Amino acid sequence: MAFQSLTTPKSDLLLALKNGLCMNKWPVAAMDTQRLDMAKDYVKVLQEKFPESKRVGRLEALLLEAMGLWEEAEKAYSSLLEDNELDPVIHKRRVAMAKAQGNISGAIEWLNKYLEIFMADHDAWRELAEIYVSLQMYKQAAFCYEELILSQPTIPLYHLAYADVLYTLGGIENLHMAKKYYASTIDLTGGKHTRALFGVCLSTSAIDQLTKGRNKDDKENSQLASLSATALGKDYKQRAPNKVSLLASTLRSLKLSS
Amino acid sequence: MGGESLYEIHQNAYIKLVLHALKHGTSAVNAALIGRSSSAGESVEIVDSVPLFHSQIGLLPPLEIALMMIEEYYGEKGLSIVGYFHANERSDDFELSSVAKNIGDHITRYFPQAALLLLENKKLEALPEGMDRSPVMQLYTKDASRSWKLVGSDGSNKLAIKEPSANIVLLDYISSEKWKDIIDFDDHLDDISKNWLNSELFQ
Numbered sequence: 001m002a003f004q005s006l007t008t009p010k011s012d013l014l015l016a017l018k019n020g021l022c023m024n025k026w027p028v029a030a031m032d033t034q035r036l037d038m039a040k041d042y043v044k045v046l047q048e049k050f051p052e053s054k055r056v057g058r059l060e061a062l063l064l065e066a067m068g069l070w071e072e073a074e075k076a077y078s079s080l081l082e083d084n085e086l087d088p089v090i091h092k093r094r095v096a097m098a099k100a101q102g103n104i105s106g107a108i109e110w111l112n113k114y115l116e117i118f119m120a121d122h123d124a125w126r127e128l129a130e131i132y133v134s135l136q137m138y139k140q141a142a143f144c145y146e147e148l149i150l151s152q153p154t155i156p157l158y159h160l161a162y163a164d165v166l167y168t169l170g171g172i173e174n175l176h177m178a179k180k181y182y183a184s185t186i187d188l189t190g191g192k193h194t195r196a197l198f199g200v201c202l203s204t205s206a207i208d209q210l211t212k213g214r215n216k217d218d219k220e221n222s223q224l225a226s227l228s229a230t231a232l233g234k235d236y237k238q239r240a241p242n243k244v245s246l247l248a249s250t251l252r253s254l255k256l257s258s
Numbered sequence: 259m260g261g262e263s264l265y266e267i268h269q270n271a272y273i274k275l276v277l278h279a280l281k282h283g284t285s286a287v288n289a290a291l292i293g294r295s296s297s298a299g300e301s302v303e304i305v306d307s308v309p310l311f312h313s314q315i316g317l318l319p320p321l322e323i324a325l326m327m328i329e330e331y332y333g334e335k336g337l338s339i340v341g342y343f344h345a346n347e348r349s350d351d352f353e354l355s356s357v358a359k360n361i362g363d364h365i366t367r368y369f370p371q372a373a374l375l376l377l378e379n380k381k382l383e384a385l386p387e388g389m390d391r392s393p394v395m396q397l398y399t400k401d402a403s404r405s406w407k408l409v410g411s412d413g414s415n416k417l418a419i420k421e422p423s424a425n426i427v428l429l430d431y432i433s434s435e436k437w438k439d440i441i442d443f444d445d446h447l448d449d450i451s452k453n454w455l456n457s458e459l460f461q
Contacts, residue, residue, distance in 0.1 A: 100348070102348060102350070102351060130313075130314060133314050133315075133316040133317060134286070134315065134316055134347075134355075134357065135316075135356075136316050136356055136357060136360070138316075161314070163319075164314070164317040164318070164319050164320070165317065167317075167318055167319050168316070168317050168318040168319070194447050194448075194450055195319070195320065195447050198319065198320075198323050198447075199319050202319050202322060202323070235450060236450060239449075239450050239451040240450040240451055240453075242453075243327075243450070243453075246327055246330055246331055247327075249330045250323070250326045250327050250330055253326060253330075254326075
């Protein structure tokens with residue numbers, strides 16, 4: 001849709017905009033593809049038609065962002081916030097701007113402030129978790145995923161991400177927890193989730209290495225691992241047959257057989 | 259000791275790295291470098307590369323699986339993981355992130371002369387204008403003090419592409435949008451039928 005708009009004669013688009021069609025999408029598409037001259041035209045048309053509109057105000061500020069005029073954009077958003085203190089979009093643009101300028105600690109600060117007000121915004125929690133992971137702040141990332149799992153316990157993505165973070169943190173307790181959450185991911189996805197199956201194998205192997213087989217009541221646990229290994233083997237045989245032996249030797253080096 | 263070696267990267271390995279970075283233009287990406295060192299140890303040949311991830315690069319489990327499989331596959335061919343490639347999320351970010359350094363550290367444990375390559379976005383952007391034959395990436399190696407140092411800032415050529423016309427081929431691929439075809443380990447883990455070896459990419 002975005003590409004379609006960029007090849008149509010400008011006058012037609014401006015006519016469509018004047019009649020109030022596709023208000024937001026075309027200017028944003030133009031900005032996304034760095035066609036700033038077109039974006040400016042669109043915004044101008046909208047400004048004429050809807051002079052007091054908050055949405056147009058946001059587009060104007062977005063245009064400043066796209067042009068890299070950070071200070072001006074910041075001013076624009078601040079003034080918009082004066083009248084619209086609880087507009088989530090504007091708050092999130094602030095985070096985006098901080099991130100775009102490389103001010104990651106600023107982005108984290110803004111995002112945390114945002115989440116204090118809008119704590120049900122799952123995308124924001126995920127964004128924050130991903131920023132933490134990129135900075136190797138795994139404990140903080142874990143906290144975000146805990147929040148997500150609490151509010152949406154049946155979404156396998158959060159279980160998987162949480163397990164990955166726990167595994168990365170390491171230590172025997174985290175590895176056991178990671179294994180649990182890989183298992184719940186498998187549960188929630190009907191048993192074929194490649195990443196979760198690998199996760200079970202990895203965490204079992206890591207636990208074994210740390211406990212050096214001292215833990216005798218882990219028979220059930222090793223069963224889970226061999227089941228996962230078998231499931232992986234079956235899947236690879238079906239969908240990636242040229243990698244079956246590679247999988248087998250990888251699992252062997254984890255001391256598991258498929 | 260790493261700073262004394264010469265690093266030569268084969269065209270296909272080099273192109274894969276850049277295409278992968280271009281495919282995922284809004285995220286950080288990374289890749290494993292595959293090759294061997296010369297018998298006397300004075301040079302390292304980067305024969306191939308495997309694009310790894312374009313999301314959540316700081317997480318261990320996918321990385322561990324990838325490195326294990328890669329080592330198994332290339333080990334049989336007498337090759338090993340000789341380095342790591344990283345491209346930052348933002349085009350104006352020239353820093354070597356801690357994640358990149360940590361992964362580089364891990365690889366160095368098994369291959370002390372490991373090369374850490376960082377995509378140079380400005381150089382990549384300028385490619386269509388000039389006739390630059392040098393690779394659009396910076397080379398870092400671990401020096402005696404065990405920290406990652408930029409190699410070649412004094413003008414010496416420590417990283418070279420084996421085929422002199424590689425950048426021309428790269429530009430050609432970019433204009434034909436070849437980056438759409440490249441598959442990384444993330445893609446494989448999401449759909450195991452996708453081949454991270456990219457065997458058909460340059461056919």
